[in-house]
Every structure is written in C-alpha cells, then in structure tokens.
Amino acid sequence: MRTYVNSNGAVVLTDTIVADGHVPGLLARVVTHVHSDHIAQLRRSIREAAFLLATPLTHDLLSAMGYTVPFSKRVEASYHTRLRIEDYVVELHPANHVPGAAQVTVELPGGERVGYTGDFKLPGTEILQDLDVLVIDATYGFEEWQRPWQEEVEYLLADIVNDELTRGGVAIYGYNGKQEEVMLLLRRMGVSAPFIVPRRRLRVIEVLRRHGFELGEVFVEGSAEAFEARRSGWFVEFRHYNEWKRRRGNGSTRMAHVLLTGWEFRAPYRSVGSREWVVSFSDHADFRQLVEYVSEARPRLLVVDAARGGAAAAFFARYASEKLGVRAVAQPLGV
Ligand SMILES: [Zn+2]
Helix, strand or coil, X not given: CCXXXXXXXXXXXXXXXXXXXXXXXXXXXXXXXXXXHHCCCHXXXXXXXXXXXXXXXHXXXXXXXXXXXXXXXXXXXXXXXXXXXXXXXXXXXXXECCCCCEEEEEECCCCCEEEECCCCECCCCCCCCCCCEEEECCCCCCCCCCCXXXXXXXXXXXXXXXXXXXXXXXXXXXCCCHHHHHHHHHHHCCCCCCEEECHHHHHHHHHHHHCCCCCCCEEECCCHHHHHHHHHCCCEEEEEHHHHHHCXXXXXXXXXXXXXXXXXXXXXXXXXXXXXXXXXXXXXXXXXXXXXXXXXXXXXXXXXXXXXXXXXXXHHHHHHHHHCCCCEEEECCCC
16 A cells, blocks of 8 residues: 655545545545645546546535536535445545635555545544544644634634725725625524625635525626625725735725735734734634644554645644654655
C-alpha cells in the first residue's frame, strides 16, 4: 500500500485513485472541493480518468466554473454513500470548509483504509477514525497559528455587519468560496439586507439556490436593483480579497469595509480605520483544531500535506510524532 502526496499536490490514495491532483494512469479522481489549489490539472484528469468523483454540489459548481465532465465519467457521491470502483470502496464524508466540500476514505481489497481530509475546520467536520493512513491538510500547522475565537467568530462577524448596516452599506472582502460561505452564514444569523455580487459569481449563486440554500435577495453589480439598494444604503456587497487595497476609491468612503483573513492571530477583529475592520475568519482549522482532529482520529500513519502546507506541515508532522504519539511524516519531503 502506498499513500502519499506528490510535489504537485496530488493526494495519491491508492495506485489508481487520486484526490485533488493529476497523476498519469489514474482511474478515478476525487475532487474534495472547488478551490483552485485542489483542481489543478483538472481538465487533464477529465480527459484521462475513467471517473470524476465529487459531491453533487461540487460537480454543479465545477460546471458553473466552466468544467465539462462527460456524463459517463461523472460520479456524484453523497456523503456516506459507499461506491465500489473496481476493487476499492470510496466514500465521501462531511467537511466544514466551502459549500460542497468533502473528505474521502478508500477501502482497499486487503481491508486497509486510507483517507484524506481535504480542507476543513471544526466543528462540522466528521473526524475520520480507524484509518491506516490519514492525509491531513495543515495550512495553519505552526503552533503560534491559533485563533482561539474561531468557534465564535461567526457571531462576531454577523454583529459587526448588523451594526454597520445601521449606518450604511457594507462591503465584505474575501476569497471565492469564502464569500459564498459567508453569504450563507449571514443569512443563517438573520442578516436580511440584499447582497450585491459581481456578475461572474451569479452562476455559482444559482447553483447554491438549486441545492436548496437560502440566499434571500441577491443583485448583480450594475443592475437597476443594485443601484436602488446602494441608494438606500442598506446592502452587503461582496468583493474579492485583492480589492481591499482599493477600498477607499470612488465614493466608497461612506461604506463600511470588512476584510476576512485567516492570517490574523492577535484578535478576533480589529478596527483599521473609520468603518474599516479586519476580521480573523478562516475556513481552515487552526493549530488547536489540527491537534484536536489528530488526537481523536489517531491514524496508524499521519501524512501531512506539505505541498500546500509547506514548512508548517513539516512542523506539524514533528509535533504529532513527538507530542501526540502519532507516527507522522510531511510529504512531499523537502518542501
Ligand atoms: Zn480550500
């Protein structure tokens, strides 16, 4: 049995079943979620693999993003449905990350079980147990990368948004995927102001609605409805993370600006100007949550993904071996 992460970030679960990357000769590719570092070389896998396996939501998001998976190759796997692919049994498990995200386990003919967390945070992620090999994402694998408020920050973010909406519009800056996660979370927390989104996000929004998510009023940037909402001063708009630098341009000084970043470890939120906030909000486990996951999962071998985690993955593998008593390696080596 050979489970490893290669230098391109492909998580090779068995000889022929690979997650979130491409290797020549693969039989099936599992897509844990739609973030760009997990769909590298996807078009090549679509051509060469016999099966593309993902949750129904992830499949629909991929097609909204322009990926065409032929019907004969498209395998929709709901959580906890055991699928037989040749001699293997593949199963997806819930992950709290972006909409549609999953973890994956594979049972081999000899009875061994291997798994991969994909990206995740706690709570809301099933902890995979009784595995011979577990590949884990450790984006925040250094011990000082802790956000002790992670479990409460959703409420703090909703409070900031609600409070700022009493004074005018609010712009939220975050990466794709995180934006959608935050839209759903604000609706859950009772924020009912219309959302304004760039036109290119509309297909993704439509997919989420089709899958039963409640998004309330969503207007496209530049539409008459968006114009009206802006005039009323009661709206939440979503912008890409990279636009934060330009937040003070063009008449947007009357709005509140909220940046979402996982790289803020000092405080759950801080004010950086008049109606300007940086909120420590991530969709990855912090160091504490990684420790919690591994302490409960206790795989016989832990493989920490260094293709994405870099030096933090190497640190976390050492920590797991020395402090948690779980045999661990970071892969690929030397990252
Ligand atoms: Zn991700």
